[in-house]
């Protein structure tokens with residue numbers, strides 16, 4: 001029975017995958033912190049995806065109507081987005097406060113920012129909210145969704161190639177090979193991305209908040225607050241287990257010396273955090289029972 005051993009099979013797959021990658025790569029560049037990036041989608045495509053996702057969320061999640069809360073979030077967002085390089089987004093940013101107890105926030109390509117009221121109970125000051133927003137917008141500045149989508153696309157190509165190659169020889173073990181390759185791609189390509197993306201967004205975000213007139217030291221305090229939440233478990237957007245809160249705090253502390261040189265104290269924003277952030281309607285009902 002003809003049988004291609006594991007080593008040969010692997011080299012065939014990687015050779016074919018390489019050819020495919022070379023023919024489909026449309027962009028290879030370097031991030032601010034010096035990482036090599038593979039980006040297969042255009043900024044236009046990403047902006048479209050960002051806008052469509054944001055529209056979906058606006059339909060599905062209640063939106064806050066509390067003016068003091070909206071004003072506070074908008075004030076911080078205005079200061080932060082004023083310092084975003086035009087290469088990351090041109091034009092207006094749309095900022096929405098979602099009425100949800102979730103401790104969460106995000107930014108999407110195409111100039112979209114979502115802040116959940118739940119996170120405003122963790123951020124004690126305008127500076128701490130700026131640390132969150134700096135981090136989120138940092139993901140956009142560094143094109144992380146493009147990289148993440150590209151990694152997914154590449155892993156799909158890899159799996160498809162493997163299926164064709166395996167189909168010709170060892171049908172019985174097809175499932176095993178596929179799983180092996182999928183896991184390999186998942187941990188080898190996708191997983192490390194999210195780890196390094198989080199670190200990069202922390203660093204880029206700290207610089208961005210400082211440039212925008214917010215005290216970069218607040219980013220350290222913010223992560224200490226986050227760490228106290230749920231016995232150290234990170235809230236949704238930050239849920240990837242890496243880096244751990246302690247690693248982040250260490251890294252942010254190390255980067256402070258540099259971001260302090262960017263701290264634009266003369267133009268410190270005056271965003272007033274409301275004394276009370278109203279609870280979402282569903283949460284109000286729950287507490288009544």
Ligand SMILES: [Zn+2]
Pocket residue numbers: 135136139197198201237238
């Ligand atoms: Zn993040």
